[in-house]
Amino acid sequence: MSLFKQISLIMSLFLIFVFISVIYLSFQSAKQYAQEEMSNNAQNTATYLSLSLSNAKGNVPKMTAMINAIYDSGYFKRIRLIGTNEELLYTREKEKEKANVPQWFMSLYDFQVPTAKATVSSGWNPIGTIEVTPMEDNAHAKLYQNSTEILQSFALISFISFGLLYLLLRLILASLTQLTKQAEAVSDNTFIITQNIPATREFKEVTLAMNKMVEKVKSIFEREAAAIQDYHKLLYIDSLTGLSNKNFLELKLNDFLSSQESDASGSILTLYIEGIIEANKTIGPQKVDALIQELASTIQEASQKLSHTVAARSDGTKICIIFPNREYAQIEELSESVLTQALVSLEKSGINHNETSIKVLISSYSSKDSINTLFSRIQNALSNAQKNSITELTQESLEQDHITKELIENKIQENAIALAVQDVYDNEGHILHSEAYVRLIDEDKNIHEAGSFIPLIHKMHLDTKLDQNVINYALKEPLLDEMKLAINLSLRFLQSNESVQWLKERLASVSKEKVLNFEMSNHNLLSSLNEAYAFSSMLRESGHIFGIDRFSVEEGANLNYLQMIKPEYLKIDATYLQDMLTGEQGQKNNALQILIESLDIKIIATNIEDKEIKQKLESLGIKYFQGSHLAKPKLV
């Protein structure tokens, strides 16, 4: 029970007690007053009557006339004249009158009707006693009227008092509500600093203390996040050029090649410096380093002109940019300016043109490639390429792969896509959830993996349609009923209000027991943080789960967004995770893990392809795994 309710209850009980006591006392005093008044009247009448009767000097007709005169006024129930030997001399009595007062009301109180007496004399001698009993009906009616008035005024007073009580309590406890919110936020890993310091001393102290604590926790979090970013840089940044290093390039390429999203295909620009050994001899290694740095900054600039690019130095003589989801046409202009600037740099450095030259190669990648074939293809092409010019490696069309736009359109229109699922396990072998992968089956019954057609779908702007297809499939297919599915969503789906609204309505019709996971790649999420925030809140409210796929520390983005989005889990590439969790000297460095888990976010290591890496990660404290070593995607 909340403090507000407790105090309200106690105060209400107290007020009710006071009101009832006051009502009772008022009623008692009204009753007493009525009784006294009645008794006084009766006594007065008895005394006056006895004086008159004494004057009658024992004349009975005269006395009865006197009694009748008084009795007929109608205020008395009974008048009796009793002789000295207790004998009844004369009596007048009225039948019980019907009172206009409810019976239950009269039974509530004990009303004594007094009988007043006075001695009647004749001369010196007392000849009897006159007894006067007043009529009680008037008193009952008066009491009833009094009581209803008392109750009415108290009802009004109570109404006002309770209203005031409510307002007052609300006012006093407002700061407590604020405090509760702050406390809830702390346990929810959100850091709220309360600006309105309450005036109540106790609340003020607590608020200040909480603020201090929140600030401390916040600064610890930020320091840790910064340390993680530093470590990421240390691992993956080339010290000479400031670009990413070969490790990172391979990591990213692997990520793209295995991607189920639109970045599963794209273009690569490679800048190659031929004859670097000669250059070293001619102008000296320092000048060569300066030249490489200049070329790197040209590349850096170029890469920043488009989104989602990776610029890396792949070895001593090659610098490249990966342009996921881009075709040659989109980067041609960029390549030309890179070449021009590179040639200028080369000129400035004063090397021998015959010995050292620049080659720019544009090649493509797709999900069919492996990183090794890709690298050897580039290497071969470079050795045959023309000096100081741009070479384009012929690009294979996706459509050659039996996937046509018509096929995709038809399949999506007919809701005829296929799904494969891959289970995610915890360290005890229980299934956490099953990730759904979209598949396409062509007329020849060939099964196509997502990477091979998603880029095309993206190009055709059918991403949201596909996502809706998958969701419908997942909700309808009885085979999937028992599974906790994780469904990937595209950036376009997230960014479209209509789609999110559609999903919200769709989920509202799903039974409460069915919990769906929705995930989104880290990169997509970062490019649409506000929508992601709204989306994850919507899912949480409707009892479903939001997760982040393909997580890595992105340069320039601090990790506060995790705290804001509060995903249920992060899927992190096993190799990357291992790198990040291992210190420079091979020791354990679980800063990233501690940080993520402090936000109550689960870490799922993905791409577990062999036993060794799983064991290694397990020893580093990772509890959830996904990969072909554990379970391959199975077609539903």
Add this chain to the structure above:
Amino acid sequence: MQILKILIITLYCANIFAFNGGPIPPKVMKKAERKYSGLVVSRFLEYNKLLNEAQHLSPRNKLQLVNNFFNKVPFKSDIKNWKQEDYWATPLEFLARNKGDSEDYVIAKYFALETLGIDTSKLFFTYVESSKFNRAHMVLSYFETPEDEPFILDNMDPEIKSAHARDDLSPVYNFSPSSSSKEQSQSLQLSTHKKWEKLYKRVKRNKL
């Protein structure tokens, strides 16, 4: 004096708690001595002596002794005595001040006679008109039976006379304190006679 002291002690033992019209306890005497003067104590002692002596006498003699005892007290009107129009003094107040008006005599005689065992239903406070003094007056009437002629105990007349012998008085109203007290005890909340009720309370409190 020795006998008196013994008497006081026995009376004290017999009636520790309250006066109630009965013998006056020493505690009350001390209080009276502080408030008034030493003479008060001697009057109180005389009163106690009277009660003691009258104990075994016939009702008529009791009436006589009590009447004589109180009629010795000088008359004084309430307005002069109490600075009030009409004040019913308790027997203790009456004796302590050693003055009072007709009601005070009646009251004091009534309580004394009650103590001496006279049936109070035979005693009435009678409001009368005095033709001799041409004013309202009060006497204590004693009825042997309701039909008998009453004996009148009057502070204006040293002798107890039968009613017919008092043609200077014409009766107006008889008040019976005993029936009023009976009513009182039956329903405590309601008063039948305010003045009597107040007086009765003061008597119980030994008001001086």
